[in-house]
Amino acid sequence: MDHSGKLRESSYTYGPLRENWTILLTVNNAYFDFFRNWFWAYRQLDITYSIVIIAEDEFVYRKLREFKSETVTLTRSGHASVHESASFGSAAFSTLVSARPSHILNYLKMGINVLYSDIDMVWMQNPFPYFTGDFDMWMELDNVNKDNYCTGLMAIKSNKNNIRLIEGWEKSLQETLQIDQIAFNKVVKHATIRLSILDSNKFPNGFLYFEKFTEEERNLAVILRNDRLSTLQVFLDSAPVPVCSPQITANFSKP
Template identity: 25%
Template sequence: MRLRSHTGSISVLSRSGLAILLSLTVILGVFFPWINFPVFGGNNNESSLTKWKEYTLAQAVSFVAKNQTLIVCAVSHPYLPFLNNWLISISRQKQQDRVLVIAEDYATLYEVNQRWPGHAVLIPPAPDDQTAHKFGSEGFFNFTSRRPRHLLHILELGYNVMYNDVDMVWLADPFQYLQGQHDVYFTDDMIAVKPLKHSSDLPPPGKKGRTYICSCMIFLRPTSGAKQVMKKWIEELQGQPWSRKAKSNDQPAFNWALNKTAGQVDLYLLPQVAFPSGGLYFKNQTWVQETKGQHVIIHNNYITGFDKKIKRFHDFGLWLVDDHAQESPLGRV
């Protein structure tokens, strides 16, 4: 290799060449740390952390969305292994680039953006990271009750948005099932088997006077109807605060919002065979075999506890992070 100058060529192996290279190394060593990286640089210095802390939902949505559509989840740091498992399954469907992680603590915000710049945002105020996220706890309620506000904000920015809990695994691309121009798409959380070609209407109320729709897989278009449902969901949550006696979660409020807006909003129930509840998929193996090849998103619900969920995923070959971490945008976390 030779360096060319106006006086001729200099071999990098000569004394002059080595001196030039040494000088360049010193210059870069002095000035390189002071170079300002762009917001998506992913460096770990204090300036970068400040930028991610100031990163807004509008900026994040604009960066992530593809064809005015994005996929959103909300995650606290203990759930990073589930986030990674979910991301691997989404990457297999080539949809990972439109994923936005709503971080519910700063540790998650910084770690995700360090590994995958621009794909995590925190919407202040962050919930207390010391509160338990155990199902039925006050911390869990505070965590999940922020969801409709996040989704409403995204709708008001003019985007289609799919929400998923991260204890889900994609086996196929769900977007092929989002046909038509309905306002709100959702899944039934019941374990009773429906006919393969069941109605897409909101099911009738159950024993408690409301439906039993899952609030963990939702697709919304930026319509007045979808915004109306989100506003009603927020209103219902405000009217049903958590208490030790009534250990509320966000799902009943979502169902009341659907029930109270039905007839005013275009609602669409997705097919059970493609989007089964965990109570059906993991507990009715006869049905699973009969419908093999038709499942799209599997939800690991009807069970609580990190270890129990991981074990069940393991037992059914759906815990992907041990052997396939390289398929995740985050790598091994």
């Protein structure tokens, strides 16, 4: 990938895109265990949407080639390799996520609807039935600033208004290195789109899920946004799917 965010032409494809909705993920080596957790939980849902995984470094690209699936496409972004987790708000974090709108645009411009998901999300139910109504985009609100949208989960239809919005987001990040969510919330205020807010009872953040929800409410959750956790181990210890256990690892490796 060059500095414009465009993907290299070469990619490693496991299977064709079979749906107009495609799930888009970005993974670097430091977050590989997050990806394993996400993918294992996704596979338990028994749904077959096309998935595009963008490997942000050569180390994780090699690892991801082993996870073959007929609906998964893997491509290499061209970022430098990252061994340590980039903390939220750091320059390293901003550099990694600044390419997010460029990745999304590549598929929107091909007429493909994109569901972008951070890999610290835990999918417990199929989210696609919740993307209904006459809307262009579906997002969550940020749990800290309720006036801001969270860019960790974005269901985006391919249309002119959305492409224009994501282009503006991309331009803002190319001009100034900043947290991508802050840039998005500045740009979206001037956009002409129909944006639906996802129900936090169905798409809760980590605080709601672990501290406020009853067991019944947890069972009704669709996607958990396990945000603002300081270490990978905290996430893995608290996530509904304990991916690092031998049993889970064995299940994950099955075809």
